[in-house]
Amino acid sequence: xxxxxxxxxxxxQLFARHQRGIQAYxxxxxxxxxxxxxxxxxxxxxxxxxxxxxxxxxxxFRWACGVAFIEVLRFRRKTASQRLWFSEELxxxxxxxxxxxxxxxxxxxxxxxxxxxKLGERERKIIEARYRSGASAEKLAQELNRPVSxxxxxxxxxxxxxxxxxxxxxxxxxxx
Numbered sequence: 316x317x318x319x320x321x322x323x324x325x326x327x328q329l330f331a332r333h334q335r336g337i338q339a340y341x342x343x344x345x346x347x348x349x350x351x352x353x354x355x356x357x358x359x360x361x362x363x364x365x366x367x368x369x370x371x372x373x374x375x376f377r378w379a380c381g382v383a384f385i386e387v388l389r390f391r392r393k394t395a396s397q398r399l400w401f402s403e404e405l406x407x408x409x410x411x412x413x414x415x416x417x418x419x420x421x422x423x424x425x426x427x428x429x430x431x432x433k434l435g436e437r438e439r440k441i442i443e444a445r446y447r448s449g450a451s452a453e454k455l456a457q458e459l460n461r462p463v464s465x466x467x468x469x470x471x472x473x474x475x476x477x478x479x480x481x482x483x484x485x486x487x488x489x490x491x
Contacts, residue, residue: 326366329375330359336417340380343413344387344406354390358383377414384410422485430480438473445470 337358341351361382369378387406431439441459444450450458456466 322366325371326363330362330379333376333379336376337379337383340410340413340417341383341387343409344384345390350390354383354386357386357390361386376417380410380414422488423481426481426484426488427477429484430477433480434473434476441466441470442473442477 338351338355341354341358342348345351345354358379362379365382369375384406388403391406431442434442441455444455444458445452452463452466452470456463459466461469
């Protein structure tokens with residue numbers, strides 16, 4: 316019983332973490348909100364039914380998108396006479412590109428976090444105040460007792476360093 320509960324909890328946690336991404340993936344393929352909602356429901360049920368087949372060594376998001384793609388193909392066959400659809404080749408291309416874009420975004424987010432940690436404390440506080448807290452440039456310049464133009468130049472230099480760090484981190488991690 317405990318194993319069953321842990322299994323259910325694992326599914327719920329993974330599904331909750333990736334639900335929006337799966338829905339965005341479906342949206343990319345069907346472009347109709349009502350159809351997307353219907354397909355999300357069908358995909359959710361299919362994921363739960365196939366959960367026992369899931370290999371925990373695999374990426375849940377990729378697996379879930381594969382299941383969602385099958386649901387889209389079923390839906391497409393069922394409604395083929397009612398509406399126009401993208402070609403299956405285009406749908407496959409969109410599906411692959413979407414998942415790859417999500418993975419690149421995850422890589423970039425992890426690289427950004429690592430690069431932020433490499434900044435000096437003052438620089439990190441400036442970037443966090445400007446972008447995470449949403450402080451206006453004028454307010455931040457006032458707090459630092461600097462002209463706004465100086466703050467803009469400082470933020471631009473920090474952003475350039477972060478960009479170079481992120482690109483370098485991704486390039487190193489992408490090498491085979």
